[in-house]
Amino acid sequence: MNRINWTLEEDFTLAGLSSNHRIQHFLFVIFLFLYLMSICGNLTITTTIWMERKLHTPMYFFLGNLSFLDICYSSVTVPKMLLTLVGGSSEISYKGCMAQLYFYISCCSTECLLLSIMGFDRYVAICHPMHYTTIMNKRTCLQMASGLWLIGFATSIIHTVFTARLPYCNSRMMSHFFCDIPPMLKLACSDTFLNKVLILTAGGFLGLSSFVLTLISYIKIISAILKMHTKVGRSRAFSTCASHLVVVLIFFGSISFMYMRPTSNYSLEQDQLVSLLYAVVTPALNPIIYTLRNKEVKNALKKTFNKHDQGPHVIGDNINPEEDY
Secondary structure, rough: OOOOOHHHHOOOEEOOOOHHHHHHHHHHHHHHHHHHHHHHHHHHHHHHHOOOOOHHHHHHHHHHHHHHHHHHHHHHHHHHHHHHHOOOOOEEEEHHHHHHHHHHHHHHHHHHHHHHHHHHHHHHHHOHHHHHHOOOHHHHHHHHHHEEEEHHHHHHHHHHHHHHHHHEEEEEEEEEOOHHHHHHHHHEEEOOHHHHHHHHHHHHHHHHHHHHHHHHHHHHHHHHHHHHOOOOHHHHHHHHHHHHHHHHHHHHHHHHHHHHHHHHHHHHHHHHHHHHHEEEEEEEEHHHHHHHHOOOHHHHHHHHHHHOOOOOOOOOOOOOHHHHO
């Protein structure tokens, strides 16, 4: 493998989403709206969870992590894409490309683990409500959150280093709107077998194990819900868990399509569509998906933005974890 030589590397050119100027302006308006929606929605949730004492529970702690992660996720790729759509430079420096790749893979890996932990949190709350506060205590939650962020950034270092060591051909036109592993492997002049193995082993193990753990959690959750005696309890549990399950299916489905298939099947149109789904659309929809039917978050939002409330809203410190779900 070649040693990394930052000084000899040339800029890459991103193909973008379209070469038609009218379509570019139309796409700019749409994705600018989605980006602002993602930033405002996730920032609002993060701030509300931080300010509202009632929401200082494991469920909302991890939801706050997801909202912050979605802000980072979309901010890594969308600003450059928007700049290109309005006629800005489509070139990205070699260092900038590797930095974008590193932070993108970091966010992607971290979200895999975070969705799995959120599924486990719901499993403990519904299947073991009497032991919830013991199992999901503050120290455990902090350790899990710190661990998943560290693993995500460490995993990204491996992928970025192996991608950066590849020599690239004269053609620097990348068939994508941001720096990602599959289109970069297409530009490499040397054998990329080791990189592909790394994607299937390190990336595949991380994504597959996270998905399997989430799936197991939900199988047990559904089994426990079906045993509930009241229809109201079953309906409420299904309604809340469904939001997380939708995000899980969209995220893991798109990630599997992007990275768990041969690079020979790489298609510009298909991969851009899938990338837009989990890098742009999903971060914008997550605040709506997770708060649309959540009365506690909506009440906290009303309390935060309504400055004319009379007196403090007194809420007991002890929260039944089963009621959060």
